[in-house]
Amino acid sequence: MTEYLPASFIFRLAPPDFDPEVKVIREIRDNKDWDKPDFSSSYHRLQRFSLEDEWDTKPPYRHVAYNLLFEHVVISSESGLIRTNDGRMVADTFDHAQSTLDLFKYSDPHYVAIPQPQEQLVGCWLSLLSSNQDNYYHCLVMNIGKLFQIDAHEAEMIDGVLIPYHLTDVEYRALEIGLNYVFGERAVQIKRVQWGQSFAVEKIFFPWNAVAVFFGYTHSGVISFFRQLTLELNPLGVPLPTRFYIDRRAASNRMLHNEDELIEVLEQHGFAIIQLEHLTFDEQAHLFANADYIIGAHGAGLANMVFCKQGTKIIELMPHTLARWCYRQIAMVADLPYQCIITQSHSENEGIPPAWASHHISIPDILDVLNH
Helix, strand or coil, X not given: CCCECXXXXXXXXXXXXXXXXXXXXXXXXXXXXXXXXXXXXXXXXXXXXXXXXXXXXXXXXXXXXXXXXXXEEEEECCCCEEECCCCCEEHHHHCCCCHHHHCCEEEECCEEECECCCEEEEEEEEECCCCCCCCHHHHHHHHHHHHHHCCHHHHHHCCEEEEECCCCHHHHHHXXXXXXXXXXXXCCEEEEECCCCEEEXXXXXXXXXXXXXXXXXXXXXXXXXXXXXXXXXXXXXXXCCCEEEECCCCCCCCCECCHHHHHHHHHXXXXXXXXXXXXXXHHHHHHHHCCCXXXXXXXXXXXXXXXXXXXXXXXXXXXXXXXXXXXXXXXXXXXXXXXXXXXXXXXXXXXXXXXXXXXXXXXXXXXXXXXX
């Protein structure tokens, strides 16, 4: 039976006036110059579904990433839930966390309890624990991407790294390459944390806000970091397509009803058809780094856009009831020309959330994009 610490009040990190329990080691401002990219050819597709471009009223902003230090804390589960020395919980570590997996429980909306620690960790530990790791975008961009925040001096501070136990082979390889890039030949301890497993830790090094959780705004340092990682990979030694479509016919959600018809059209226009689930991390990174033109439906596979070189053209297929713009924002920061095709979602007919519902693309819309 799981034993719990007393239920604790939840508070959010609130820069620039952080809580006294939070020590700011360094702030990393995003000084990259960018303007709102041309989205004109996609506007009429939004209007057809009576959608507004949210960037007209809430444009992307440059944000600040922070390296934070917590002392004498308890950290719990694969999501990295943090309980501070004065007995409060950091709400930001609960974003996307699930009580059934992480084994936390609420006593009311503002108080939560986590399992008691069974082990003590001495020294300074980098937390690369994060929720929703089974989503490649969350794992690659939002979690591994924050390694860009660690400079050589800070790397020397770190004695060990906490990582989620349940990672796919692709995710683990990405993490391995990222850690090797940051720490080089220096040996650091790696501890894989399982669901509901808690530790009392002397110090937690906590990179925060490389990607804004609720809006998907990505620090340009994330892009620079992943482009540099591609240079660390061994060459594949085989030719790669420069124009391709990301095939989602094997996906478990957001089935595209007329994907076979779409693929036939794209093949006639010289696009290779790629199933990313059959590729290693190295193959995916090289594929996107080599690309000139990518078409894909909204999904985790587009997270690999972080490897693209400047100028790679991106066309995203977006269900009209979903309208999540994290990849559009990555494209802006990474200098990738981006347009979207709004597809007809069947979420209302199927009675399921837009993130899971099937959709249908207008073939004239894709032909219009390809011919312009």
